[in-house]
Amino acid sequence: MDILISVIAKIAEYVGRQLGYLFFIRSNFQKLKTQVEKLKITKESVKHKIHAARRNAExxxxAVEEWLKKVDDFVRESDEILANEGGHGKLCSTYLVQRHKLSRKASKMVDEVLEMKNEGESFDTSKKPYDEVVPSTISQTPDFKSIQGQLAxxxxxxxxxxxxxxxxRILRKRLKMERxxxxxxxxxxxxxxLETIGIPGVEDHTGCKILLTSTNKHLISNQMCTNKIFEIKVLGEDESWNLFKAxxxxxxxxxxxxxxxxxxxxxxxxLPIAITTVAKALRNKPSDVWIDALDQLKSVDVGMANIGQMDKKVYLSLKLSYDSLGYEEVKLLFLLCSMFPEDFSINMEELHVYAMSIWVSYMVLILW
Incomplete structure (x- = not known):
């Protein structure tokens, strides 16, 4: 008896599900429509990530490319299914077999689209070339303890x-732990x-790669014995204009x-530093300021001997930016900040104390 009841229950469940396909066809179509639209949004998000990754040379x-193709195929198939629904939510065909087939297909596709959507949202579009990337700024006066601290x-x-x-010794041991x-x-x-800092060489740890940036090509190629040099050229005409405009x-x-x-x-x-510095200094300024700026940049004499053409361009752009600060107090604050070591993290309270001390000294000199 129990077996009979169990069999009848299974049959009833099956029949109920099949009848549900007939009665809930509009609901199944609507669910499919909604989920397909969400899938399209996820697809655009993945494409945006791909574009960003490619710009970053990643x-x-x-699997990501395959997923995009699978989504395109799925959307085409779903459009064909949904095309059987009239513009007012009514089916063109009234045949029960056809209604059942379309509704069942739509219901199955809802499950598929949810799975594809979740897969797309979980994508890390690019395969990272390294498990870890640890940067450190060296500057003109390298502080080994500071460098070790940054890496740590x-x-x-x-x-x-x-x-x-x-x-x-500890840093070298830790770096070797990374694959x-x-x-x-x-x-x-x-x-x-590098050994003094605690950075293992390639012969000591093949998984550790070192990237150096410097303006001194001789230093990088000869003294630091690098395997490969990537020389960064100045921007082209179109790149320069686009950066300036931005x-x-x-x-x-x-x-x-x-x-x-x-x-x-x-x-x-x-030169990117010259372009960005000048552009920011001229932003929202009247045309006469732009004309004066052009005259300054064309200046032949910068008042400094033995300065190269590239250094001259950088100097003139920085001077233009400094002159555009306007108030003398702002210029003095800028000069005060320049007294700190390169790449130094300036404490605001400390800066305020120094500024107030200079102001008091200045007032004493005036009163004197």
Whole structure:
């Protein structure tokens, strides 16, 4: 008897489900429509991530490309199914078999679309070339303890040792624990013994790669013995203009400013620091200021001997930015900040104390 009841229950469940396909066809179609629209949004999000990854020279996982193709095929199939529904939510065919088939297909596709949507949302579009990337800024006067501290912070490492040698030993051990790691040493001015810092060489840890940035090609290629050099060129004409326009605003397209803006960009000689500095200084300024700026950038004498053409362009752009600060108090504050070491993290309270001290001294001199 129990077996009979169980069999009848199973049959009833099956029949009920099949009848449900007939009665809830509009509901199934609507669910499919809704989920397909959400899938399309997820697809656009994934495409945006792919675009960003490619601009960053990252490789795209094959699974991501396959997912996009699968989504396109699915959307086409769902459109064909939904095309059987009239513009007012009524089916063109009234045959029960056809209604059952379409409704059942729509219901099954809802489950598929949910699975595809979840898969798309979980994608990390690119395969990262390294498990860890740890950067450190070196600057003109390298502080080995500071460099070790920067690397340790990125690795979640705490030093108990006080000496550079002791910290180097722990840092080297920690870096070797990573299967694949990129150490970035930015703004290198002089030869640095990486072993002293605690960075293992390639022969000591093949999974550790080191990226150095420097303006001194001889230092990088000969003294630091790098395997490969990537020389960064100045920006091209179109790149320079696009960067300047992004920093200065659409005003550069105005008929009265456009010819002046083009000449200013040329004077920046494709140097990003010159372009961004000048553009920000001229943003929202009247045309006469732009004309004066062009004259300054064309200046032949910068009052400094033995300065190269590229350094001259950078100097003139920075001077223009400094002159545009306006108030003398602002310029003095800028000069005060420049007295701190390169890449120094300036404490605001400390800066305020120094500024007040200078102001008091200035007032005493006036009263004297």
């Amino acid at each position: 490789d795209i996982k094959p 912070d990125k690795l979640g490492l705490k030093f108990e040792q006080e000496t550079i040698e002791g910290r180097a 694949s790691i990129l150490v970035v040493l930015d703004d290198v001015w002089e030869y640095i013994d 920093m200065a605003g659409e005003i550069v397209e105005a008929s009265d400013l456009n010819p002046i803006a083009i000449q200013i960009v040329r004077e920046c000689a494709g």
